[in-house]
Amino acid sequence: MSVKEPILEVDIAIVGAGPTGLTLANLLGGMGISVALIERNLTTVQEPRAVSIDDESMRALQAAGLAEAVEQIVARGYGSRYLSPAHNLFLTVEPTSRDYGFDKRNAFQQPELEAVMRGGLARHGTVIQLFGWEMQSFAQTDRAVSLEIADTSGAQRTVTARYMVASDGGRSPTRGKLGIPLTGSTFAERWLIVDLVRTENRFRHTEVYCDPARPCISLPGPDNIRRYEFMLHPGEDEKAATDEAFVRDMLARVGPDRDCQFRRVRVYTFHARLAERWRDGRIFLAGDAAHLTPPFAGQGMNSGLRDAHNLAWKLAEAVNGNASSDLLDSYETERKPHAWEMIELALRMGRVMMPENATKALLTRIAFRALGFYPPARDYFAQMRYKPKPRFRQGLLWPDGLSEKATIVGRLIPQPLVDDTGRHRKLLDQVLPDRPVILVFDEFPDRALASDTVAALQAAGAAVIGMTPEWMNPVEGVFPVYRDAGRLFGGPQMRAYLGHTLLLRRDRYVASAVPVDRSGELVERIAALGASTSLTPDPKVLAAAS
Structure with missing residues (x-):
C-alpha cells in the first residue's frame, strides 16, 4: 500500500535538478525563498555531459555564491585551434579578456560541477531536496500550482507552490503536458561522443578538425581528461559506430589517444529548437526544456544558467508581492531572443567545422588566413568577439536613445x-x-x-x-x-x-x-x-x- 505524505507548501517548485535547476535553487535559496527541488534520479548526474562553462555563467554562479568553489574544479581559460584535413592550423581562438570578471571559456566535468552545486544547497534552510521523487501530474489555478510526486518506494506526496519552474530537460514532460511545441531550425545531426578516462594528448586547447570526410572536435578537460566528438554520416549504423574497433580507428586519425580507456561512448542527436512559449500561467520553462542548442559553441548548458539568473530574482520579487505580470513576462521577452542568437552562433560555427565539400573547406581556410593579416579581424576571432554579447532589446529597460551599438542599456554591465x-x-x-x-x-x-x-x-x-x-x-x-x-x-x-x-x-x-x-x-x-x-x-x- 502506498503512503501519502503530508502536503508540502513552498514558494517555488523546481522540477529537474540539472545545472539549470540547481543554479536556480541556489539563487532562490540565497534570497530566502522556500523551494522544493524535485528530481527523479537519486543523485545528480554521474556521467559526463556538458564540458564548457563561460564567463557569463560564472557570473551567475558568483551571484549564487559558488564561483570560487567552481573555479577549483575547472581548467580555466582555454581556446580553440581550427585545423585543415591535413591538420594544418588556419585559425586560432584564444580569448584573454575578462569582461565579466572571469575567463571566457572553462572546461569542467559535469558530475563534479553538479556535486558542487548540490553541496551549495546545504547553506539554505529554505531549500528542500526531493531527489528520487518523480512528478506524476500537476495542475494550476490563478493562485498556485499543485504537483503530485512519487518516489521509488511508492510513497506519494503533494507539493503546492506559488510558481513552478520546469527545468526537466530536452524531452521535458512538463512542456509536453502543457502542449507547448518546439519551433526553429530543422537542424539535426548525429555525433559520436567519446569521453576518455585519461588522455595522452597534452594540448590544453580545443582542436577542431574541419574535414568534410569526418569533422571532429577534441575538447580538453581538467585532470587530464579529454572528449572527442565525431560527426556521423547519414546511414551509418549507431551500433556499428559505438563498436570499439570503429571508435579506436576514429581516435587514431586525430591524435595519440587510440589506446586510451573509455569512460563513455555514446551517439547523440543534436537539435536547434526553441519552445514556442516559456510561460504558462504560473509555470515557467527553463534550460533544455525551453531551448535545444547544438554543441558547437558550447552554449547549451550556459543558456540554461542564464535562464536561472534572469528568472530567480523576478520570482523572488513576485513571491514578496513586488512583481507585476510584466516583470514575470519579461523572462521570456528577454531570454528567448538571446537563446536563439546562441543557437544561430552554434549553427554558424558548425558550418565552419562541417564544410560540405573540399572546395568550400579550402575557401573557408583561405578566407580565415587572409583575415589573420588584418589585426582587427584577427582579434575579432581570437578574442571571441563573434559571440553575441548578452543584450536585451525589450523587457525591463528604458532605452536612452543611443544606437544599438553604442547604448549600454539592456546589456550586462562589465565586471572590473x-x-x-x-x-x-x-x-x-x-x-x-x-x-x-x-x-x-x-x-x-x-x-x-x-x-x-x-x-x-x-x-x-x-x-x-x-x-x-x-x-x-x-x-x-x-x-x-x-x-x-x-x-x-x-x-x-x-x-x-x-x-x-x-x-x-x-x-x-x-x-x-x-x-x-x-x-x-x-x-x-x-x-x-x-x-x-x-x-x-x-x-x-x-x-x-x-
Whole structure:
C-alpha cells in the first residue's frame, strides 16, 4: 500500500535538478525563498555531459555564491585551434579578456560541477531536496500550482507552490503536458561522443578538425581528461559506430589517444529548437526544456544558467508581492531572443567545422588566413568577439536613445576589479548588494547627487554606489565609492557614460542610464523592478560606507 505524505507548501517548485535547476535553487535559496527541488534520479548526474562553462555563467554562479568553489574544479581559460584535413592550423581562438570578471571559456566535468552545486544547497534552510521523487501530474489555478510526486518506494506526496519552474530537460514532460511545441531550425545531426578516462594528448586547447570526410572536435578537460566528438554520416549504423574497433580507428586519425580507456561512448542527436512559449500561467520553462542548442559553441548548458539568473530574482520579487505580470513576462521577452542568437552562433560555427565539400573547406581556410593579416579581424576571432554579447532589446529597460551599438542599456554591465578607499581590491559584484543598484559613474560621484536625491533613490529600494574611472581615486562619502581598477569602464562604450547614473537590476543588467543631473528620474523605474522599500540595509554596503 502506498503512503501519502503530508502536503508540502513552498514558494517555488523546481522540477529537474540539472545545472539549470540547481543554479536556480541556489539563487532562490540565497534570497530566502522556500523551494522544493524535485528530481527523479537519486543523485545528480554521474556521467559526463556538458564540458564548457563561460564567463557569463560564472557570473551567475558568483551571484549564487559558488564561483570560487567552481573555479577549483575547472581548467580555466582555454581556446580553440581550427585545423585543415591535413591538420594544418588556419585559425586560432584564444580569448584573454575578462569582461565579466572571469575567463571566457572553462572546461569542467559535469558530475563534479553538479556535486558542487548540490553541496551549495546545504547553506539554505529554505531549500528542500526531493531527489528520487518523480512528478506524476500537476495542475494550476490563478493562485498556485499543485504537483503530485512519487518516489521509488511508492510513497506519494503533494507539493503546492506559488510558481513552478520546469527545468526537466530536452524531452521535458512538463512542456509536453502543457502542449507547448518546439519551433526553429530543422537542424539535426548525429555525433559520436567519446569521453576518455585519461588522455595522452597534452594540448590544453580545443582542436577542431574541419574535414568534410569526418569533422571532429577534441575538447580538453581538467585532470587530464579529454572528449572527442565525431560527426556521423547519414546511414551509418549507431551500433556499428559505438563498436570499439570503429571508435579506436576514429581516435587514431586525430591524435595519440587510440589506446586510451573509455569512460563513455555514446551517439547523440543534436537539435536547434526553441519552445514556442516559456510561460504558462504560473509555470515557467527553463534550460533544455525551453531551448535545444547544438554543441558547437558550447552554449547549451550556459543558456540554461542564464535562464536561472534572469528568472530567480523576478520570482523572488513576485513571491514578496513586488512583481507585476510584466516583470514575470519579461523572462521570456528577454531570454528567448538571446537563446536563439546562441543557437544561430552554434549553427554558424558548425558550418565552419562541417564544410560540405573540399572546395568550400579550402575557401573557408583561405578566407580565415587572409583575415589573420588584418589585426582587427584577427582579434575579432581570437578574442571571441563573434559571440553575441548578452543584450536585451525589450523587457525591463528604458532605452536612452543611443544606437544599438553604442547604448549600454539592456546589456550586462562589465565586471572590473575595483578598489575601495582602503585600496582593497574585489570584483565589482562582490561589493554590490542583491538589490537594484544606482551606480554613479563620475570623476566625483560623491559630489554628483544632491542629498535629497540620494535619499529618494534609497527610499525607492536601491543601493547607491559610486564608481570613478581608473584615473581618479575614490573618497569617503555618504555612499560607498570605488575605483575602476580593471579599466573595463575605460573602453569607448562605457567611457561615453562618464557623468551618468546607471540603474542596475539584480542580475546586473543595465535597466536605465541618465545624466547625473537627471538621476531623480530613476525613482519610479526602481519601483518597476519590483524593489521593496522595506529591505533591510545591506551590511556590506553599511560597512563600506562607514
